Structure formats: C-alpha cells, structure tokens
Amino acid sequence: MSEPNTTQQKVDALQQDVNAFISENLTEEMVQGARLGFGINRELGTRWHQAIHQRGWIAPDWPVEHGGTGWGIREKQVFSDAMALAGAPMIMPFGIDMVGPVIYTFGTQAQKDQHLPSILDGSTWWCQGYSEPGSGSDLASLKTSAVRDGDHYVVNGQKIWTTNAHKADWIFALVRTDPDAKAQRGISFLLIDMNTPGLEVKPIVSIDGMHHLNQVFFENVRVPVENLVGDENAGWTYAKFLLGNERAGIANVAASKRQVGRLKEIAKAEADGMGDSLSSSSDFMMRLAAVEVQLNALAAQEARVIASMESTGSPGDAASMLKIIGSEVEQNLHALRVEAIGYYSLPFEVPLIRGESNLPAPGPDYAVSAVADMNFSRAASIYGGSNEIQRNVMAKGVLGL
Numbered sequence: 001m002s003e004p005n006t007t008q009q010k011v012d013a014l015q016q017d018v019n020a021f022i023s024e025n026l027t028e029e030m031v032q033g034a035r036l037g038f039g040i041n042r043e044l045g046t047r048w049h050q051a052i053h054q055r056g057w058i059a060p061d062w063p064v065e066h067g068g069t070g071w072g073i074r075e076k077q078v079f080s081d082a083m084a085l086a087g088a089p090m091i092m093p094f095g096i097d098m099v100g101p102v103i104y105t106f107g108t109q110a111q112k113d114q115h116l117p118s119i120l121d122g123s124t125w126w127c128q129g130y131s132e133p134g135s136g137s138d139l140a141s142l143k144t145s146a147v148r149d150g151d152h153y154v155v156n157g158q159k160i161w162t163t164n165a166h167k168a169d170w171i172f173a174l175v176r177t178d179p180d181a182k183a184q185r186g187i188s189f190l191l192i193d194m195n196t197p198g199l200e201v202k203p204i205v206s207i208d209g210m211h212h213l214n215q216v217f218f219e220n221v222r223v224p225v226e227n228l229v230g231d232e233n234a235g236w237t238y239a240k241f242l243l244g245n246e247r248a249g250i251a252n253v254a255a256s257k258r259q260v261g262r263l264k265e266i267a268k269a270e271a272d273g274m275g276d277s278l279s280s281s282s283d284f285m286m287r288l289a290a291v292e293v294q295l296n297a298l299a300a301q302e303a304r305v306i307a308s309m310e311s312t313g314s315p316g317d318a319a320s321m322l323k324i325i326g327s328e329v330e331q332n333l334h335a336l337r338v339e340a341i342g343y344y345s346l347p348f349e350v351p352l353i354r355g356e357s358n359l360p361a362p363g364p365d366y367a368v369s370a371v372a373d374m375n376f377s378r379a380a381s382i383y384g385g386s387n388e389i390q391r392n393v394m395a396k397g398v399l400g401l
C-alpha cells in the first residue's frame with residue numbers, strides 16, 4: 001500500500017491504526033475498570049498506560065524531543081475521541097498532563113532525566129498536592145511550610161482532597177518558602193517522594209462510596225533541595241501553568257460523546273417499544289438534544305483552545321470556559337442517564353470495588369451504579385478550581401471586567 005500523503009489521508013491512516021490498536025489491546029476487564037475513573041486499580045491502569053506508551057502515543061501534547069508524537073490538532077482529536085468512544089481507561093493526568101510538562105519546561109536536566117522516563121512509561125504514579133484545609137479556591141493562602149536546612153527543605157503542614165495519594169509514588173506540592181512575602185510570591189514547587197519519613201496519607205471516602213481522595217500530612221519531611229522545580233519562591237508561576245493544562249483537560253468532550261451515544265441507543269430502544277422508562281418521551285429527547293448541542297459547541301471551543309496551545313504553549317484563560325461547560329455537560333448527562341435507565345440506576349449491592357483501598361465497606365457499595373456516578377459528577381464543578389472561580393477568571397482575563 002502506498003504511503004499516505006495528504007493531511008486527510010494521514011488522519012484516516014491514524015484512525016485505522018488507533019482502531020486496530022484498540023481492538024488488539026483494550027480488554028473487557030479494562031473497560032470495566034475504566035468505569036471507576038480515578039479509582040481504577042493501579043496494575044490495570046498501568047497495563048493500559050504501558051500498551052499506549054509502547055505504541056509511542058502516551059504523550060501527544062509533549063514536544064517530540066521529550067517523547068511527544070508530533071501530531072497536529074486533528075490527529076490528537078482522532079486519538080482521544082477513539083479512546084474515549086471505546087471506553088478506554090483514562091490516562092492518569094497527574095504525571096502526563098500535569099507535572100511532566102512542568103518538569104520539561106522549568107525543571108533541571110537532572111529532574112528531567114530522573115522523572116520524565118518513568119512518567120512516560122507509567123511506572124511512577126504522581127499526585128497533586130495543592131489544596132489545603134482553608135486554601136482551595138484561595139490557593140495562594142496555603143500554609144504548608146518548607147524551611148531550608150542545609151541541603152534539604154523541612155516540610156510541615158497538610159494537604160487535602162489529594163486524589164490517588166494512596167497509590168502514588170511521588171507528590172508535587174506547593175509549599176510556602178517565604179512567609180513574609182506577598183501571598184503568591186512566597187510559594188515554591190517541590191517534588192516529594194511519598195516514602196519520605198514523616199509523610200502520612202489518610203483516606204477520605206467520597207459520595208460514590210469510593211476511596212480516591214486523601215489527606216496528606218507532613219511532619220518534618222526532609223526534601224533534598226535538588227527537588228525544587230525552578231526558582232525558590234517562583235512556584236506560583238509553575239502552578240498556574242499547570243492549572244491551565246488541568247482545566248483544558250477537564251472538558252472531557254470525547255467521554256461525553258460516548259455518553260450521548262449510549263443515551264441515544266437507550267432512547268431509541270424505548271421508542272421502539274422495548275422499555276418503559278421516560279427516555280423515549282419527547283421531553284427527554286429535547287433535553288438530550290440540548291445537551292448534545294452544548295457538547296458540539298464545547299468541542300469547537302476545545303479545538304480553538306488546542307490550536308492556541310500549539311502556537312502559544314499555554315491554553316490561556318479560555319481553558320476556564322472549557323472547564324465550566326465541560327463539567328456542566330458531564331453533570332447533565334449523568335442526570336439524564338439516571339432518568340433513562342430508571343430503577344436500574346439505583347444503588348444495589350455488588351462485590352466491593354474500591355480500587356486498591358483496604359478500607360472496610362461502610363455499607364452497600366454502589367460504586368458502579370449510575371446514581372453513584374451522578375453523585376460523584378457533582379465534584380466536576382469543584383475540582384480543578386470551582387466553576388465560580390473559573391467565572392471570575394473569565395470575567396477578568398477574557399472579558400476584561
């Protein structure tokens with residue numbers, strides 16, 4: 001067969017490659033594990049990560065010299081859409097989407113050599129140590145301190161809502177290195193080995209019955225100074241760079257497309273007389289159509305943000321818009337799903353699926369029910385910076401108010 005030469009031919013060829021890869025590598029076990037989102041078992045998540053890594057596709061947004069694919073926007077879209085439409089496990093964002101780009105952009109050569117290979121091959125898992133009790137939206141008020149003592153920083157304080165801290169090998173943490181400077185100016189960005197003495201992880205069980213959130217306590221945790229990223233007291237700059245990428249990633253367009261497809265199938269089956277729920281009513285169809293229109297507009301906006309990222313290296317403040325609309329679409333679809341499948345969406349007793357937590361069961365586990373998913377989707381308008389905060393960012397940065 002001749003080599004593809006036009007852009008369209010290249011995109012079509014990639015589409016075929018990706019589809020073939022999915023049918024060869026994506027097992028039913030992985031699709032089931034993917035339904036747990038962040039709660040996926042680490043071994044299963046890593047197996048999927050490594051399969052994609054071996055194919056060379058794990059970091060489409062990274063520069064080629066650091067292991068990126070060199071794809072343009074359309075190739076990236078083809079890839080992420082195919083993965084989400086197939087129901088593949090998400091690639092954990094903390095390494096590939098968050099700390100990886102910070103390290104290759106602002107880190108030392110030693111940090112790049114130490115961390116980028118294991119982020120790419122999925123052998124190291126990371127978690128994000130930003131939020132603290134009382135410092136979520138007002139992140140710059142964070143209090144966890146890092147005091148220089150010879151070749152180390154001594155870290156004391158507490159992080160909260162730390163997703164997958166119990167599964168992670170490393171945490172990237174914002175710490176206060178200058179208590180006297182104006183809030184944003186006294187913050188630094190540290191890479192901390194989770195096995196360092198004095199660091200303790202305590203679980204938080206969320207409304208879906210799952211354990212993926214944690215508190216992380218630091219008591220005289222000694223961190224080598226070479227684990228500081230960039231300059232001391234300049235961490236806010238790196239933190240904001242990372243948050244922009246995080247918000248752009250939360251739009252979840254392809255996953256929502258999959259959800260719309262499934263809801264249409266259910267509604268069609270109902271309309272064909274195969275069920276008795278509300279999903280064939282014209283009111284339901286109208287609401288589903290309205291969410292689909294919102295999703296299509298979001299997809300167009302996402303393509304614009306990706307294009308801007310390619311030219312400027314950063315999604316900019318428009319990432320906030322993706323985060324707001326993406327999370328609203330996700331929540332609307334989860335509510336429609338519960339309505340569509342009626343009583344099948346209710347909590348029911350199933351064998352406990354809690355990722356790798358060894359916590360005892362609090363009662364009936366409904367981690368795999370539509371109601372549990374709908375409840376947890378409420379968090380989408382909180383994490384990555386709440387939607388109210390994103391509206392403030394938009395008002396200031398995009399509308400100039």
Ligand SMILES: Cc1cc2nc3c(=O)[nH]c(=O)nc-3n(C[C@H](O)[C@H](O)[C@H](O)COP(=O)(O)OP(=O)(O)OC[C@H]3O[C@@H](n4cnc5c(N)ncnc54)[C@H](O)[C@@H]3O)c2cc1C
Pocket residue numbers: 127128129130131132134135136137138160161162163164213379382383384385386387388389392
């Ligand atoms: C499921 C989940 C996973 C998370 N994972 C992580 C993680 O891995 N790492 C991490 O560091 N953090 C994580 N977070 C924390 C998340 O970033 C914070 O919850 C979020 O930033 C909000 O902070 P807060 O919870 O302290 O709420 P608060 O800041 O106390 O806000 C409470 C309410 O007040 C509103 N509000 C606050 N300030 C303003 C304002 N100026 N204008 C208008 N409204 C305002 C907020 O929108 C919100 O509705 C996670 C959170 C959730 C729910």
